[in-house]
Amino acid sequence: MSDSNKNESKGFFATMTSMFGNAMHRSVNGLLGYEGVEVINPEGGKDDAEEEAQRGRWRQEDRDSYWKMMQKYIGSDVTSMVTLPVIIFEPMTMLQKIAELMEYSHLLDKADECEDPYMRLVYASSWAISVYYAYERTWKPFNPILGETYEMVNHGGITFLAEQVSHHPPMSAGHAENEHFTYDVTSKLKTKFLGNSLDIYPVGRTRVTLKRDDVVLDLVPPPTKVNNLIFGRTWVDSPGEMIMTNLTTGDKVVLYFQPCGWFGSGRYEVDGYVYNADEEPKILMTGKWNESMSYQPCDLEGEPLPGTELKEVFRVADAPPNDKFQYTYFAHKINSFDTAPKKLLASDSRLRPDRYALEKGDLSKSGSEKSSLEERQRVEKRARESKGHKFTPRWFDLTDEVTPTPWGDLEVYQYNGKYTEHRAAIDTAEVVEEVDVNSIEFNPWQYGNLSTE
Template sequence: MLQRQTEELEYSYLLDLASKEKDLFKQISLICVFVISGYSTISLRTTKPFNPLMGETFECDRREDKGWRSFAEQISHHPPGSALYVESNFWSLQQCYILESKLKGTNICLKPTGQTLIKFKDGNTFCYEKLSTSTSLDSIMNCGNSKKNGNSLNENRVEINGQLIIKGSKAKAVLTFHGDSKKSEQYSTKYVTGKVFDNENIERYQIEARWDKWAKILKIGKESNSEEVIWNSTELPPNSNKMHNFTQFAIELNEEEIGIAPTDSRRRPDQRLCELGEFGAANRLKKCLEQAQRERIKEKGKDYQPKWFVLDISSNGLSKEQPFYKFTNEYWKAKDTQNWDKCPELFAV
């Protein structure tokens, strides 16, 4: 899950573009497209990922090629919750979400509760809450069965419905996901429309997108230009259907690195066994790790204090009723010195 959260940064160049944009309303339009791009692969992967253990972490340092580095930590277990911090030379992104799943008839709905905060070096700050997604039990049971789904990419039906509101101090954007729309086949149920407003509620930009393929923006007004295609999703690598429909970026996230914390997801032995195709052994080991976690919780109590994040109500951009965790930067210091005394022992059996 922590790696899946980091996958939303695949099209981080959109935030780079936004950081350089002088037009505030185009800046928030670019953020809209970034948010949309984060959903681009969810219909290709509806199977349940590994649940991170409490205290499990995941870091990604892409400063050389993408200009940012990120760190995520699992901060709660029931319901599962995680905090993520990303920093670049031009922007930062923080998010904290609790993820709850609910069964509604033959559908499973995933409801994230929390918020994302994006800050640019020019001082502009924007925040939003993610929308719920739902998929059918049939999609989950038959994920990967191209004959059942009639799609060479093993694509499954995923619905995203409702309005996602991005708020800034001088502008806001409203994205509408038409998950239950009866639009033409060109758009299917993945059609997204959006509008950007100034403080006087005057419309300045429009956004149109298909969340798995493309997004474009249009400036409103006398001096408006033609619509501009801002984003197109990247093609999946060859034989991706044999690699869980991972994008190249997702594949790279799974590569082992030297010097990462002993709690990093890539050090999970059950996950490595799964990658080697030893699913029976992986499942047995997974159960052992989860049992060890239950024993730790029973011994130390349910209240877990994150090792690398602290509760900070002042950072809460949307609702003071929702907890928000601030990254302390201590992780990078620990990595520089390779002092991992703060890390719990999670993966020993």
């Protein structure tokens, strides 16, 4: 979209801050060996740079060793090339993180039931925004092991499945379905490490099909920036455009995630419009991604129609107070076995010993289990390559389609339907043996029990 169109689309909204650099930047020049490393305080403030830099979860000795290790990667994509300490992790994997999009899936149900094509996009785009409250968490999820899966049932009639389909580059595929919609994603992240911050580019494809009228929606989210990775209080921002397009009709919604400005101005704010296929604004949307979103019919100039008022479409649910990992109630639900189906796959993320140890607060055990899993993955890769074999996902198939994204081309994986057959066979069985999930050993491997020696 051109700059002129962007300006026109803002209508009555205040002019957006154009540069992310308006946040308070300070160089940590007083700390030996850290010259030029910036600390960004989203609230601005008057703290001394050295005092601000010491805030966060790192001990000084951990910070020193980590900085020495990471300096050589500045400017690089560190998606899968760096072994990271468990101190920065949360007890959840990227596959479970994908599943967090299902928390407010009732908005997709409403989109499917809605006859107004523009309100469909209001509901569907609010669903896409809803997950950003969870993305605000500053802990890193575990990278899934190749072949790892995550299953979820018992939530809004949804069956959800995700599988790690590639290790280099890291890629996941997911599929969810209920009576109103299907959700399909191929997820691939591209990163750029900048010293004390990390830029994350979502080189993925998200498609939602609303079943009633077979409407297909395509989502392109904004990039994300993680600030103060090593020094200072870590925080997340997602400045840029989110675009959701109705591929069936040509209608679309364009929402602007404002960058954090001086003293936190603009942080969390989202403004934009639903457009028809002729790119005429029909509904304005405004709100904060960590609080709520509202909508109002508008004229061709983007101004609210007389006699109408803003109506709230979505509000973030209450979260547990003082939660260690900033988890929502739904995030805890994802990590529990309450959302697991009968005869859970042994490759499920819940069963990972490093994830479980971290959940129990045992960082030492979590670190050793993580190293063991990563080494086992390398051993399996060598065994597979020695036989001339390629890894083949179980529940998703690689298609011939390569789709362009703003940050690079993406190979697309497609759900193959085998999991639906697998789950139906279990659910319709007359007798299903009860298994203690705590006794299931995590097993995503294709090549059986390989020694890591």
